[in-house]
Amino acid sequence: MSKVATTVREVKLFIDGKYVESSTRSTFDVTNPATQELIARVHEATKEDVERACQAARRAFEGSWRTMPVSERSKRIRRMAEIMIERREELARLEALDVGKPYSVAYEKEIPRAAHNLKFFADFMEQQGGETYPMDEEYINYTRYEPVGVAALITPWNLPLMLTTWKLGPCLAAGNTAVIKPAEATPLTVSLLGEIAKEAGIPDGVVNVVQGFGKGSAGEYMTADPEVDLISFTGETTTGKAIMKMGADTLKRVSFELGGKAANIVFEDADLDKAIPVSIQAAFLNSGQVCLAGSRILVQRSIFDEFVRRFKQAAEALKVGDPQDEDTNMGPLVSKEHYEKVSSYLAIAAEEQSTLVTGGKRPHLAKHLQAGFYLEPTVYIQEDSKARICQEEIFGPVVTLIPFDTEEEALHIANDTPYGLNGVIWTENLKRAHRVSHKVRAGTIWVNCWFVRDLRAPFGGFKKSGIGREGGHHSLEFFTEAKNICLAL
Ligand code: NAD
Numbered sequence: 494m495s496k497v498a499t500t501v502r503e504v505k506l507f508i509d510g511k512y513v514e515s516s517t518r519s520t521f522d523v524t525n526p527a528t529q530e531l532i533a534r535v536h537e538a539t540k541e542d543v544e545r546a547c548q549a550a551r552r553a554f555e556g557s558w559r560t561m562p563v564s565e566r567s568k569r570i571r572r573m574a575e576i577m578i579e580r581r582e583e584l585a586r587l588e589a590l591d592v593g594k595p596y597s598v599a600y601e602k603e604i605p606r607a608a609h610n611l612k613f614f615a616d617f618m619e620q621q622g623g624e625t626y627p628m629d630e631e632y633i634n635y636t637r638y639e640p641v642g643v644a645a646l647i648t649p650w651n652l653p654l655m656l657t658t659w660k661l662g663p664c665l666a667a668g669n670t671a672v673i674k675p676a677e678a679t680p681l682t683v684s685l686l687g688e689i690a691k692e693a694g695i696p697d698g699v700v701n702v703v704q705g706f707g708k709g710s711a712g713e714y715m716t717a718d719p720e721v722d723l724i725s726f727t728g729e730t731t732t733g734k735a736i737m738k739m740g741a742d743t744l745k746r747v748s749f750e751l752g753g754k755a756a757n758i759v760f761e762d763a764d765l766d767k768a769i770p771v772s773i774q775a776a777f778l779n780s781g782q783v784c785l786a787g788s789r790i791l792v793q794r795s796i797f798d799e800f801v802r803r804f805k806q807a808a809e810a811l812k813v814g815d816p817q818d819e820d821t822n823m824g825p826l827v828s829k830e831h832y833e834k835v836s837s838y839l840a841i842a843a844e845e846q847s848t849l850v851t852g853g854k855r856p857h858l859a860k861h862l863q864a865g866f867y868l869e870p871t872v873y874i875q876e877d878s879k880a881r882i883c884q885e886e887i888f889g890p891v892v893t894l895i896p897f898d899t900e901e902e903a904l905h906i907a908n909d910t911p912y913g914l915n916g917v918i919w920t921e922n923l924k925r926a927h928r929v930s931h932k933v934r935a936g937t938i939w940v941n942c943w944f945v946r947d948l949r950a951p952f953g954g955f956k957k958s959g960i961g962r963e964g965g966h967h968s969l970e971f972f973t974e975a976k977n978i979c980l981a982l
C-alpha cells in the first residue's frame with residue numbers, strides 16, 4: 494500500500510498569518526491518483542475569503558515588508574528555503590501523494606529546487622544595482638526598483654511547489670506581498686507555504702494561500718480583485734486568455750507561462766547514446782505532464798529505424814508503479830478528468846492512422862493500484878505533422894516520432910504549431926546547432942541536453958506559450974516598478 498495515503502487531511506486557507514476555514518465551510522475532495530483513495534478535504538475559498546486574503550496582503554504591503562532592508566527581507570526568505578529543506582521528506586511525500594509523481598523525483602529534484610528558487614532570488618535581490626545617467630555636470634538620474642504591490646500567484650498541478658516558489662521568490666524578494674492559489678487537484682504542499690513563511694519571520698499577511706477552482710471560484714475571484722496589482726500565472730493557454738480578460742478592467746500586470754509542444758529534433762549525426770535516454774526523460778518525466786516535454790520527436794530518416802527500435806526498448810524498460818516506491822520511474826496521471834483527456838488521444842491517434850510502437854493501454858499493476866489513472870508509456874509514429882497528436886498539447890505519456898529528410902523540413906515541422914515554449918536539438922555539428930537554434934521559434938533551446946536550468950537565464954514562451962519571461966532580472970522586472978530620480982547637482 495501507499496506509505497502515506499491512509500490519513501485524510503483537512504486543508505484550510507492561510508490568511509493573514511493563520512489557518513482559517515472557508516467562510517461557508519464548504520470543502521472539496523482530493524484523491525490519490527494512484528489509488529483513488531480520499532486524501533484530503535480542502536476548504537474552498539469564497540469570494541469573501543479571497544477578498545479577505547487580498548486585503549490582508551494589501552495591509553501587509555503597506556506595513557513593514559516593502560520598506561524592510563533588503564538584507565533583512567532576504568534573510569527571512571532564505572530561512573523559508575531552509576525550513577523547506579528541513580521538511581524535505583514530508584514535502585516530497587505529499588507532492589508524490591496528490592500529483593502521483595515518483596517520490597524519488599520529488600525528493601531528489603523538485604523539493605530542493607523549490608527551496609533553491611527562494612534562496613536564489615533572496616541572494617539575487619541583494620546583488621542588484623540600478624542605472625545612473627549623469628547629464629553634463631548639472632543633473633544626475635538614478636533608478637530605484639520598488640515593489641508593485643499585491644501579487645496573485647496562480648499555479649498548475651504538475652510541479653506545484655517548484656512552480657509556486659519560482660514566482661514567490663522574486664515576488665517576496667522585491668518586497669511585494671502574495672495571494673497564492675495552487676491547482677485544485679494538488680493543494681497539499683503549497684498549503685504549507687504560509688506557515689513556513691510565518692515560521693521564517695515573514696510578517697502576517699505577506700504570504701496568503703487560498704484554495705479552490707478556476708472559473709467561478711477562487712482563481713477567477715483573484716484575477717478580478719481590485720486589491721491585486723499583478724498576476725503571475727502558469728497553466729494552460731486557454732486559461733491565460735480568460736485571466737487576461739478578467740484582469741483587464743483593473744489593468745493588472747500579467748506574466749504568463751503557458752502550454753508547449755516542443756520539437757525534439759534528432760539529426761543523423763546525433764550521439765544516440767545520449768539522445769535516447771534524455772529523450773525518454775523529456776517524453777515521460779512526470780508521466781509526460783511537463784510543459785517542456787519533448788512530445789514531438791523529429792528524427793532524420795537515415796537513423797529513424799534504429800531510433801525507433803532503441804527508443805521503444807527504453808520506453809518499455811520504464812518502471813510504472815506506486816509513486817511512493819523509490820524505484821518507480823513513472824506514476825499515474827493526475828486525475829480522472831486528465832486521464833480521460835489523455836486517453837482520448839489514443840482514439841484520435843488511431844483515427845489519424847498513426848502507427849502504435851508501444852503502450853496505448855493501462856499497464857498491469859499491483860492490486861492496490863488497479864483503480865489508479867495509469868497509462869503505459871505510449872509511442873506513435875506519424876508522418877503527417879499536421880495530425881492532432883503532433884499539434885495539440887496532450888500533457889501525458891504519449892509521444893510522437895516524426896521522420897524528416899532535410900534540416901529545412903525539420904525546421905518547418907518544429908515551427909508549425911501555435912506553441913513556442915522550448916525546443917531540443919541533437920547534433921554533433923556545432924554550426925548546425927547554432928543555425929537551427931536561431932531558427933526554432935521558442936523561448937528555450939536545449940542543444941544535446943534537456944531541462945538544464947540556470948536560474949539567471951530567461952525562461953518563457955514565444956507565440957501562444959506565454960507573455961513575459963521569468964528568471965533572474967526578468968522576474969525582478971515583472972515584480973518591480975522602476976522609478977527614476979533626477980537630481981540637480
Ligand atoms: P490550468 O490552466 O487548468 O490551471 C492552472 C491554474 O489556473 C489552476 O490553479 C487553476 O485552478 C487556475 N485556473 C483555471 N481557470 C482559471 C480561471 N478562469 N481564472 C483563474 N484561475 C484559473 O492548467 P493545469 O491543467 O493545472 O496545468 C497544465 C498546463 O500548464 C499545461 O498547459 C502546461 O503546459 C502548463 N504549464 C506551463 C508551464 C510553463 O512554464 N510554461 C509550466 C507548467 C505547466
